[in-house]
Amino acid sequence: MTSYELLPLAAFVINVALFAWILLLKRKSPLHRVFSAFLLSMALWGLSIYAMRTSPDLSGALAWDKAVLPVLAAIVVFFLHFTYLYTGFKPRKRLLASAYLLPILGGVLYPTHLLVHGMKHRFYGYAPEAGILFPPYLLALHVVVLLGLVNLVRAHRLSRSEDERERLRYMILGIASSIIGGITDYIAAAGLPMYPLGIPGNILFGLLTTVAIVHLRLLDVVLAFRKGIVYSIISAVLLATYGGGVVLLNQFLQGIATTASFVLNILLVLLVAVALHPILRWSQSLVDRWFYRGRYDHLRALERFGLETKDLTDLQQLASSLIKLITLAMKARAVHLLLPDRARDNFELVASTDGTQPGGAILSSASPLLAWFAVRPNVLLAASPADLPFASSLPPEERATLDALKGEIYVPLKTQGELSGLLIVGRKASGHPYSDEDIGLLQTVAHQASTAIRNSQLFAEAEARAGEARQSERRYKNLLERANDAIFLIGTDTLRIVDANQQALALTGYTTNELLSLDAVALHMPEERERAAEIWSRTVG
Structure with a gap:
């Protein structure tokens, strides 16, 4: 395998490893989700370029090169969205929604020849022949990239933290090298004597991100080493799974049409993606238990x-x-x-x-x-x-x-x-x-x-209030029973007797249950009850 074919495969592995690292952070913020989507798009871009460069003929290369464009659009759009979330700047109205239409448009135009209508041989390998919509589409992607870079540069200028400014410098250099390097692929395809630098730019982004992690102490050495082991396990399993699948497809599906081969390769990538999460859980648990030892159970309990x-x-x-x-x-x-x-x-x-x-x-x-x-x-x-x-x-x-x-x-x-x-x-x-x-x-x-x-x-607080209410009720009961006078408690809504002390029972000759079944008017003499009812109504009304 030549370096021309090996470089995009290396880019795929590096970006899958970075994608796995973001997943291992166990954070669910929009920032991490968008950046994960950006890294996954970068990995798919490397995989698509690898498939294009290793295609046996021009028709196969064309099918894969058409797939590169919507993936590239997804990269730049996720990059723009990430810069807005990271810097806290608010995008203009409908700007992001319009940008997200670019990868959708690329997917819709995939079956046509409007973006890429053919492939040809260059000194370095396959190169696309631009369709009628290729220049405006590429210009739109340039505008999106420029907007994202402007966000980072503006945040760098406004930040007062030197650590934050240095982190932004690494981001600007790393992401710009990857995106701009990808653009050189199309400059070379136009016939200019330039080797396509998209894949080296992609790899440079991964290296700069790693330097930022170690040099800027975003993670300590033990943590970096621990995650490195996890990535090694994941990368080995993914490479074995995908590599074995490619060998089997080439062995048993020879002679199948290019479109069918393209679909089967996509299904294989989806299979690897589905297997990624359980592999992550297993490898992370294994390495964490080894590294943390005595702390492991306490950390899980804290979570x-x-x-x-x-x-x-x-x-x-x-x-x-x-x-x-x-x-x-x-x-x-x-x-x-x-x-x-x-x-x-x-x-x-x-x-x-x-x-x-x-x-x-x-x-x-x-x-x-x-x-x-x-x-x-x-x-x-x-x-x-x-x-x-x-x-x-x-x-x-x-x-x-x-x-x-x-x-x-x-x-x-x-x-x-x-x-x-x-x-x-x-x-x-x-x-x-x-x-x-x-x-x-x-x-x-x-x-x-x-x-x-x-x-x-x-x-x-509720228990305290309930306790105070019970204590107040006990004080009221004590006061009621110790009084020498007859005391009746009358409900203002129904005028019914709701409580009375022993002196009240002795005065009326009723039992407690009998007294509580009466209303205040019943305590008066029969000839006085009509007038008493009027007085009580005015009193409580």
Whole structure:
């Protein structure tokens, strides 16, 4: 196999590995879904180019080259959508919807010769012959790419974080090299003496992404190595499955029409895609258990925390279980949980794993820390209170409190957008920094725990109100029975007697049941009842 044929296959494997990595992050945000679709499109692009370059004749190459165009359109559209989600910029009205029509249009035009009407031989291999709609279609793809790059450049210019700016530089260079490299395929196809650089650009994107992961410390070394093993397992299984399928198809389906061969290859790709998810689960579980060892069961328990505690009503038990699980799973020196007091004026310590006694106002309602989290959902990392963004405005007593807690990660608990609690996670026992995966897990658990804790608080408040009502009822009963006068309680809606003390029973000569079956008018003499009814009606009316 020549380098001309090997390069697109390598691009397919690299992008499938990156796609698998995104799936392993277990995040369900639109950003991750769109970026996953972008990587999957990149992988399909490499696979389509490989199939085109290895086709035995021009007709087979034409069928595959026609498939390349809608896949390329999907790449640039997903790229544009990703840049809007990543930067937070809002697209113009109907812009994204219009962009998503491009891959659909490419698919609709696949059976025609309007985009590509033939193939020919060039010095490097097969090259497409442009159809009448090829130039405007390619121009539209260029516009989409340019819009995405403008988003990244604009975000780079506006960002105040050097880490974020460096990450954006890697993105701009990596994604631009892949997309622009793909465009050179069509420049070479036009007859210019240029080798098609689409596939090398695709591979360069994967390499730059890997450099960003390691160099920018987006993942620690152990995590990168662990995921690398997972990717190796997945890549080996995928290559074996797809490679074996291709060999079998070539062996047993010789002589079948090109269109049928194209459909069978697509079915084979779909089969590999269906098998990908169970392979991911199996390999991830295997490698995680090997790497985490003692932490594995605690990490899984922490992931299940929200589901297993949603019906737990004992707030103290819930808080204690939460901080113990976090301590074991994160290997933290200490974890503290702060919740609002009954008046919701201050946040007080309710549970801690380092022996700090609960109780007392830890953070006042005017705390800069609480004000920060009131409008921000993300965790805050600070090695000491002096490293907090609002350190200069911290009151001395609050700074001393935070110093004593020795927190490194501050995780807000929010319910319906309101701050309902605060987790303070201390340093790792090993002294190592927390990874992005650790922080992501803490955010997920915080979201689950906030709901469970709020439900428990509501239950406790309801129990407290019920207890106060019972106590009030007991006081009323004692007052009623100790009174020397006859006391009747009359319902204002029906004028029926709803309660009476012993003196009232003695005065009327009725039993309790007999008295409760009467209304207030019946207590009067028969000749007075008509007038009494009028008086009672005016009184309660």
